[in-house]
Amino acid sequence: MGRYDENINEVAARTMALFYLFDKSGSMSGTKIAQVNYAMKDIPKIIKDVADSAPNANIQVAAATFSTNVNWLTPKPLTPDEFIGQWHDIHAEGLTSLGAALRSLNEKMSRKGFLGDNPMGYLAPGIIILSDGAPTDEWEKPLEELKKNNWFKSATKVAFAVGDDADQDVLAKVCGSKEAVVSIDDPEKIRQYIKFVTATVSKTGTTSSTGKSAQEIVNEAIKTIDNDTPVVVDIPDIDDDQW
Template identity: 45%
Template sequence: MANIYEGAVEVSRRTMTLFFIVDASGSMDGAKMGTLNSAIEEVIPEIRKISGENADAAIKIAVLEFSSGTRWITPAPMDAEDFTWSFLTADGLTDFGEACKQLNEKLSRKAFMGDVAGSFAPAIFLLSDGEPTDEYASSLAKLKENNWFKKAIKVAVAIGEDANRDVLAEFTGNKEAVLTVHTPEALTKMIRFVSVTASQIGSKSSGVGKGGVDEAANKQDEMIDKISEVKAAEPDDDGDLEW
């Protein structure tokens, strides 16, 4: 009897890239960077699990750090299954404008978005504790013209009171997508919440808009709804140590 599965071709899943854009300037040194490193390392297995169980898309991870200049920790997006977090160190300035420029260059089918099977809009997670030290307005303006960026789920975490929340709101497109934390416990919670929730929402097919603007807008709205729920449930940071 012939094997009915003989010659069957496995259908490749689309991909969804989760970008971590991390402020590694000198003001992040100590508890902030230590907490960030540990929290992201601990959440990676959950992202792997979401990716492995997802019939619609495989999740990839890309990491950009910015301080005095920028550095892609991942030369290209890596499958969550193969990704291991590399602990970052903090030093230097806060070249946020350069980070926007680098992200804009990679959000292209000629760069990070050229997956053969096709890509869902990415999820972009920005973490920062300070004020840009370079000219960022022109680079951010160009980034906001990028169609992949327009469609992306965008969330930012402001770490401590010195973080410029207005700049982070410019990046995400609205202040509702900016979370503020003042303690290591809160930072750990928010890194897990954003990473897991953005991965879940970003890597599913909504069946609306077929990956276009409608689907992307729905996903960003869904993410903001989840953020609003968290803010309502936990209006104040917990823990004793504040930055």
């Protein structure tokens, strides 16, 4: 190639950071937390498949749990391969400190936090939140602060409200609309929903779109979820027979 060698050496893919916030309060024990653990073992494969179809985009994963405290399971956004080694099953206990989780997310969604290693190279992030209860701490002020964060503003946000006790209104306020909240009545379906939304959010976030924002596209995809039929993840080689 000669003349353009230097220009080819400077090529680098942009990165989409996908943030998970999992409620692991005491009420999540049993099937709910087991489904989360089960789902997160599939996530690296889903993300790798999405990334392969978008050669210019890397997808990295950051995950935190919140109960009485907030605990980041990843020291920084990790590649799918790195994430496989980092994920350890989470156990349910404690309260539902959503406010603390939002405050912590605000800190991490910054160049000083998790988004500093790749200047100019980040795509709009994805945020997936799962909770089965109402916040037990002050959440409105942290949300107000988080809403000033440009990364958060541009992020595609989806929340899972698991069971009757989940506060859907609060989650809708976090995501910006009721359309971005997925209500899960049957805890056995948590795994499939996490996989479906992960595939949809990451695919949408790494593909150019016209007219509609990534959030609108994801909201439309969520609308197609029918509680009575299996969710089909539109990525090859994902085992959906275990529904």
